[in-house]
Amino acid sequence: xxxxxxxxxxxVQQMYANKLMKIIxxxxxxxxxxxxxxxxxxxxxxxxxxxxWKSINNLAEVVNMGYNTIxxxxxxxxxxxxxxxxxxxxxxxxxxxxxxxQQHLIVGGEACLWAEYIDETNLQxxxxxxxxxxAERLWSDMTLTNSVNDATFRIDRFRCLLVRRGIAARxxxxxxxxxxxxxxxxxxxxxxxxxxxxxxxxxSVNLISPKxxxxxxxxxxLLSFFMARSKCMQVxxxxxxxxxxxxxT
Numbered sequence: 001x002x003x004x005x006x007x008x009x010x011x012v013q014q015m016y017a018n019k020l021m022k023i024i025x026x027x028x029x030x031x032x033x034x035x036x037x038x039x040x041x042x043x044x045x046x047x048x049x050x051x052x053w054k055s056i057n058n059l060a061e062v063v064n065m066g067y068n069t070i071x072x073x074x075x076x077x078x079x080x081x082x083x084x085x086x087x088x089x090x091x092x093x094x095x096x097x098x099x100x101x102q103q104h105l106i107v108g109g110e111a112c113l114w115a116e117y118i119d120e121t122n123l124q125x126x127x128x129x130x131x132x133x134x135a136e137r138l139w140s141d142m143t144l145t146n147s148v149n150d151a152t153f154r155i156d157r158f159r160c161l162l163v164r165r166g167i168a169a170r171x172x173x174x175x176x177x178x179x180x181x182x183x184x185x186x187x188x189x190x191x192x193x194x195x196x197x198x199x200x201x202x203x204s205v206n207l208i209s210p211k212x213x214x215x216x217x218x219x220x221x222l223l224s225f226f227m228a229r230s231k232c233m234q235v236x237x238x239x240x241x242x243x244x245x246x247x248x249t
Contacts, residue, residue, distance in 0.1 A: 009040075010040055010041055010042065013037055013040060013042045014042050014043065017033075017037055017042050017043075017044060021044070021045050021047075021048070025045075025047070030047070030048075030049060031047075031048055031049070032048070032049045032050075032051055032070065033048045033049070033050055033051070034050075034051050034053065035050055035051060035052050035053060035054060035058060035062060038050060038062065038065070039054075044067075046066060046067065048067065048068075049067070049068045049069065049070055049107060050062045050067045050068070050069050050070070051069070051070045051071075051072055051110070052069055052070070052071050052072065052073050053072045053073050053112075054073060055073050056071070056073045056074050056092065056094075056097060057097070058073065059071055059073070059094060059097045059098060059106075060097050060098050063098050063102045063105050063106070064102075066105075067105065068105050068107050069105055069106055069107065070106075070107060070108050070109060070110055071094045071106065071108075071109045071110070072109065072110040072111070072112050074088070074089065074092035075089055075092060075109060075110065075111045075112060075134050076112050076113075076114070077089075077111055077112065077113040077126055077127060077130050077131060078112070078113050078114045078115070078116065078117065078118060078126065080126075083172075083173070084172070084173075085130070086129065086130045086133040086155065086172060087133070087148045087151075089111075089130060089133045089134050089137070090133040090134075090136065090137055090145070090148060090151055090155075091137075091148065092134075092137065093137065093142050094106050094109065095142055096142075108138070109134065109137075109138045111130075111131045111134040111135075113126065113127060113131075124167055124168040124169060125168055125169065125170040126170075128159065128162050128167060128168075128169035128170070129155050129156075129158055129159040129162060129169050129170070129172065132155060132158050132159075133151070133155055136151065136154070136155075152172070152173075155172055156171075156172055156173070156175065159171065159172060160177035160178065163177060164177070
């Protein structure tokens with residue numbers, strides 16, 4: 001620091017920022033800077049895009065400086081504040097914090113998922129469908145997305161589509177998906193997720209009772225024998241669908 005006549009950490013940040021911005025500018029590309037250097041009084045090129053991540057209230061401060069801005073404050077998916085926190089993500093509207101004449105300076109948003117408490121056991125549940133609430137907020141006209149009640153149906157339906165495709169998206173409230181099993185007296189099981197390939201052909205799904213399992217097994221063995229003898233492979237798909245006790249067309 002003495003060699004470069006630097007008095008404090010702010011001067012170190014400024015020297016680092018100057019060198020880095022010079023390198024990126026020479027490559028003729030854009031660069032994104034966290035809001036921290038601005039908070040510390042570092043001079044940042046007006047060509048930079050500033051990412052506001054600490055608080056939504058900082059958005060107006062950065063925009064008032066004339067910077068193009070990306071917002072991630074309010075959209076940290078690794079933070080949990082309750083079962084309905086997707087509603088908070090959904091109602092986090094950037095334009096409501098700035099003037100209409102400044103809206104062009106908001107170039108986008110980012111939903112962040114830091115991994116301190118995330119691994120393969122909870123990644124999908126923490127990500128979906130909460131990220132879809134952020135997506136609808138960013139990609140839709142704010143005048144058409146001002147109702148959480150209206151959004152609930154869309155988010156819930158999208159969650160069912162994800163589950164149908166094998167993605168373990170968490171529910172946003174009590175309810176069920178259209179393809180969930182109707183619970184009957186013969187069933188001793190909870191909801192079953194049907195394989196995606198079968199869902200393309202099957203409208204409803206039923207389980208058989210344990211009493212009927214032996215009968216179905218005998219049918220499978222007999223028809224497998226006759227199929228092998230007659231080589232009627234052209235009807236294999238329809239026979240399998242008929243035999244599978246979980247599939248009912």
